[in-house]
Amino acid sequence: MMHKPYSGRPLLRILFWILIVYIFIHMTFPFLWAINSSLKSEGQLQMTPGTMVPRDPTTMKVSLYVRNYAAVFRNKTFMRGILNSFVVAGSVTLLSLLFGSFAAFAMGKLRYRGKTPSMYIILSMTMFPQVSVLTGLYAVIRVLGIPATLSMILTYMLMTLPFTIWVLTSFFRGLPTSLLQAAQIDGATPFQSFYQILLPLTAPALVTTGLLAFIQAWNEYLFALTFTSIQPSARTVPVAIALFTGEVSKQEPFGEIMAAAVIVTVPLLVLVMIFQRKIIAGLVQGAVKY
Template sequence: MKKRELIKKILFWIAVAFMAFWMIFPFYWMVNSALKSEAQLQMTPATFIPRDPYTGEVSFSSQNFRAVFQNDKFIIGIWNSVIVAGLTTLISLVVGSFAAFALGKLHFQGKTPAMYVILAMTMFPQISVLSGLYALMNWLNIPAIPFMIMSYMMFTLPFTVWVQTSFFKSLPVSILQSAYVDGATPFQTFYMILLPLTAPALVTTGLLAFIAAWNEYLFALTFTSVSPAARTVTVAIALFTGAIARQEPFGEIMAAGVVVTIPLIILVLIFQKRIMAGLTAGAVKG
């Protein structure tokens, strides 16, 4: 019996190690490629650590990062992404909090159908609504950045409402009743008492909405096709031309990918406990 348990533990940790390697290796290879010069990237076979092509010694290069930060289109793309992702997250949290409070704590007709409608909004693939949204943007003559923010709400708002609704449902009804007894209105109860208690859900939904908007590519590429100044960082990286003519800017693309990924990793590591608390809210009753 002990031998069987030992074998299970060994197999379990082998699976964990394989999954960790599977998830971490692409990011490691991106960093490895970003720290190589053009000559190092052309070495065959490829090296797992940047090495000098002549001496074989370990040699790191920062030329790709310098080229990235000297690229004006990349810098503009970062600022556009900060604006689009930041406003998308803020609006999703504000609107989603009100909707989640109503769906989680208030009683009204049509509550269940409203939940199903919100859920149905997540079932449509982006490509199915892309052409219609693009035609609508041109017909209404809306600038690309505001329209991207409104479009991203299609996939950030439903998730925000669902997660926060579960969290509001998990809060004791006695809190709401005590506030009413003290003379508080439903709105005062919401923003003065219940909302501060939903910090884990706010952090979870806010961070995941920000990541979704920050990484979005399909909508951004389409909506900014006639407005290059509004391109977000994902589009800027995809259209990266490099610092040298007729060069395949593989190293610079990898460096740009590192630059835009590290802030997201830092945010997730900082708020990981609140993220887990928000995602598991309402999972256990009692």
Template sequence: MKPPKHFSHLLLKAGFYLILMIIFIYLLFPFYWAINSSLKSEAQLQMAPATLVPRDPSTGDFAPTLRNYRVIFENQQFVRGLINSSIVATSTTLLALVAGSFAAFALGKLRFRGKKPTLYMILAMTMFPQVTVLAGLYAVITTLKLPTITSMILSYMIFTLPFTTWVLTAFFKGLPLALLESAQVDGATPFQTFYKIMLPLTAPALVTTGLLAFIAAWNEYLFALTFTSINPGARTVPVAIAYFTGAVARQEPFGEIMAAAVVVTVPIVVLVLIFQKRIVAGLTAGAVKG
């Protein structure tokens, strides 16, 4: 006997939510475990089996501690890494948005020979792994004797600028051509049309691409590890965490590393939650119109 249609619908819906819940737990459990571990003392971390919440080894009572967070903020290397990451990520994002918006306006609205090959060449730049350009890039920067912070900012443009240009081009293409034609009739130059008319209309796209570029620069590790090898004072926070030694000698500071990871991750999570609708809208528009 064939089951009723509404029963099949409910079964499919239940299966969908079950799969969604499994994916949700799978994605969030590592972050939860980092928070859980960051709230444990050394003795609690050594408990077997591991507990899902911080518990006193003797009584089993719920007993979280903020010691690990206090220790990492007393670590000057970690604090300096936060400052360096903020400088590098913010500067990279601003430069990528400025240069990317100019390029996107030209590729999206202006007519010139070789526009389409140029656009695909920009996209192709994102296909190369970072390690393939690392050695040559490091040799160039060493020859030019650029400051470490400056070299990281310029290096991060390799992967933030192509993405920014590609996404913003899709938004500029979506703007009505009549706006450009009306500005030309009124005597506006292409630059005036860009920053007085077109650019304000792409503000949501600028927020989307800027946030994603910031996240990419904030989390970057390979270039930062290489360029700061001879200048530890310029280490960004991912590299600072990798070199983290904790407060006690000859100790694997697992709890402190987890606390540092939580501190670094929380601002990104908050920003993504705030701008998640704009991120999805930006990626969708780029996929449909690009």
């Protein structure tokens, strides 16, 4: 006797795709609205109700206002902020991968006492709210006289290193131990086995952790605002955008702020689209076995 197919399966599939569409719209709408707002003049931004595409307030024809982007690129504070962000985020990424890969190799492949407690201590470091350590770190930095750029690099590493070590350790544990043993038989030192054999195999994990560390350092605002309060020239791009003043006195340059937000977001989207497969591979392979 043949069984009838489950009648509720098409309904579940429809509900599933409705959920996917809702999530897609929910995640992309803020960015699309930022693009829409960045292409509007002040008069267009004040139109009620708002329009999904920039339109002339009088004729209601599509009218793109690109002067916001020109004003942003003429803003020296914003351009200096981009440079500062690249320096800070790039340094944090490189240092996190350097120290994180060494620590992950030791915890994933070497034997020593206290390895398991040390892993849980590292994991617990990610549970502290950032604001809870802000005051103490700022006081230490003021006493030691550390420059703002260096202080941001050192502070961001406290946030990116635990995640980097945790992911890379899981990835190193998943690599065959026979590779390390074969290298030792051939006379390779532990350091040579690390950077010549095992490290190249961790490329997906390195890309994943490196990109996520870069994004976190690039978008961080609270510490950057605090540490650069006494050194405005070291402000990163999130702080520079938040302190936009506009070209006219007492003006709230909403269009320019949206244009700046789009400019600093596009490179991150491009990086994620380029490395999305390696990101997924790194997260999945590193989490399969611990």
